[in-house]
Amino acid sequence: MAHDTFRPASPWLLPLALAAAMTAAGRLDLLAAYTLAGNRFQGALLVMLPVGAFLSSLPGRLRRHGRPRLRSTWQGCAVCFAGGVFLMLAAGLAEMGDGLALTGLAQGNVSAWAFAAIVWAAALCAARLKARWRRHA
Amino acid sequence: MRELLLGGGTGLVLGMAVQRMGLTCRERLRQTAALRDRQTLRVLLMSLGLSTLLASLLMWLAVIDVDELQVVPLHSGTVLGGLIFGAVVGWTGQTPGSAAAGVGGDRFFEGVCGAAGCLAGAALLPAVQGVFTPLRSLLPESGLTWFRVTLDKPYLFAGGFLGQGCVGFLLLTLSLCIRRERPVSAPTEKPAPPPPVSDHPEDVREDTVIATLPGEEPVVVDMAEEPAESENDPVLGESSVAEPESTPIVEEPSAAEPELPSAENAGEAEESLSFAEKNAPQDEPPQAAEPSASLEDPLPSGPETPSPTPGAGSIPPQKKQQFKPSAKKASGKKKKAKKAASP
Incomplete structure (x- = not known):
């Protein structure tokens, strides 16, 4: 894979972001941000999220002289669009998204812990099923 | 704001x-x-x-x-x-x-x-x-x-x-x-151990051939590692005798410089001895190959090879045995020509 040499780092950035979100607004609610519910804090957070990701990816882009490490495909775009629709529908059903789950984990909500455990179990099964399907396809 | x-x-x-x-x-x-x-x-x-x-x-x-x-x-x-x-x-x-x-x-x-x-x-x-x-x-x-x-x-x-x-x-x-994933280094290939070399006569085994050349030190060749090569050698094997095109020529040792004995040559020499024994005439008793026999006549795979002069403890000179199946064909052609010429 092209990203085999990538090493995940900086585990202290996420705690800072969560602490800032919990201090300013009490929670990190991307569900409310996507529904454009009028919450300014969550809306500004959603807008600046890709900017922060781009700034963090700049050193790697400069090292590669602007060549992208990974490329988008139309199948990937279709999968991402469909996945996004179902993700928001599932988050709406659970009344919890990934942002609320993270802040709920940090403050000790039982529902957040149960949601995270169920999500991880389902993701584990789905990822392994997909890997097996890819191997046999 | x-x-x-x-x-x-x-x-x-x-x-x-x-x-x-x-x-x-x-x-x-x-x-x-x-x-x-x-x-x-x-x-x-x-x-x-x-x-x-x-x-x-x-x-x-x-x-x-x-x-x-x-x-x-x-x-x-x-x-x-x-x-x-x-x-x-x-x-x-x-x-x-x-x-x-x-x-x-x-x-x-x-x-x-x-x-x-x-x-x-x-x-x-x-x-x-x-x-x-x-x-x-x-x-x-x-x-x-x-x-x-x-x-x-x-x-x-x-x-x-x-x-x-x-x-x-x-x-x-x-x-x-959770352990960090460390890069796996490629396994280093261990070099093959060198063949054992010994000067002690106690280390000589039955399947060991000691070759001596005039004026040189004896070289110990362990034949146990190469058992089947000499059998399948088209020059020395019995099957090669039946083949018309093969010419396993065994020549007498000459005064030319001998080749250095190698494992193949040692095997070839052994087979040549057995072959010579089989084809030797009745009045000449076959000479058993001694372990200390010198390999002065390494049988080549090619047509011409020089052989050393016979010395003390060397392999006795062998008869020339040439197989010329082409000669048979030539004689057959001659016969046909004669038949055609005769009325």
């Missing part, structure tokens, strides 16, 4: 965190969910542990207002929604947060499509609330926390902020127990 600035700064830091942990890559997120990517799993657990520790500390210091904390109730919708959410995350490898961060990552168009899908799904939510409401009421609701971190919400354990901090410390310890 203050909310916009705080929200923008938090989004900036959150985007950097998602990118630095590699969660904008869908394949990596999928591998982490499948518990295959240990490095990302380790960093994620470490982040969660640190988040819990920091949140507990800030709540204890009253920097975080506990009245603003939202405790989402646990109901059947959490279970069903969690199952669908997890299945989609495992299949696509994206979450709403990573989809938004993916817009600034490498796969720009996939990030845009993911964010557009999330916006479309959020737009559909008001339309499906009528279906979701009965699904949420299958189990009784309960808004609980593990420890007493709020003033009015129910809790399970009376640990307070210290208990919550201990949970964070446990997550941190769990993350440190």
Whole structure:
């Protein structure tokens, strides 16, 4: 894979972001941000999220002289669009998204812990099923 | 304005965190969910542990207002929604947060499509609330926390902020127990051990041939490693006798410089001895090959080879035996020619 040499780092950035979100607004609610519910804090957070990701990816882009490490495909775009629709529908059903789950984990909500455990179990099964399907396809 | 600035700064830091942990890559997120990517799993657990520790500390210091904390109730919708959410995350490898961060990552168009899908799904939510409401009421609701971190919400354990901090410390310890993936170095090929060399006569075995050349030191050749080569040698094998085209010529040793004996030559010499024994005339008794016989006449694979002069302890000169099946053909042609010529 092209990203085999990538090493995940900086585990202290996420705690800072969560602490800032919990201090300013009490929670990190991307569900409310996507529904454009009028919450300014969550809306500004959603807008600046890709900017922060781009700034963090700049050193790697400069090292590669602007060549992208990974490329988008139309199948990937279709999968991402469909996945996004179902993700928001599932988050709406659970009344919890990934942002609320993270802040709920940090403050000790039982529902957040149960949601995270169920999500991880389902993701584990789905990822392994997909890997097996890819191997046999 | 203050909310916009705080929200923008938090989004900036959150985007950097998602990118630095590699969660904008869908394949990596999928591998982490499948518990295959240990490095990302380790960093994620470490982040969660640190988040819990920091949140507990800030709540204890009253920097975080506990009245603003939202405790989402646990109901059947959490279970069903969690199952669908997890299945989609495992299949696509994206979450709403990573989809938004993916817009600034490498796969720009996939990030845009993911964010557009999330916006479309959020737009559909008001339309499906009528279906979701009965699904949420299958189990009784309960808004609980593990420890007493709020003033009015129910809790399970009376640990307070210290208990919550201990949970964070446990997550941190769990993350440190996951070993880092270290690069695997290619196994170094061990050189083959050199063949044993010994000068002691006790080390000579039955299948050892000692070759001596005039004026040179004896060379010990261990024949045990090469048993079958001499048998399949077309020059020396019996099958080669029947072949018309092969010409295994065994010549007498001459005064020319001999070739240095090698393992093949040693095998060839042994076979030549046996072959010479078979084809030797009756009045000449066959001479058994002695272990100390010198290899002065290494049988070549080619047509012409010089052979050494006979010396003390050397292999006796062998008769010339030439197989010329072409001669038979020539004599047959002559016969035919004679027949054709005669009336």
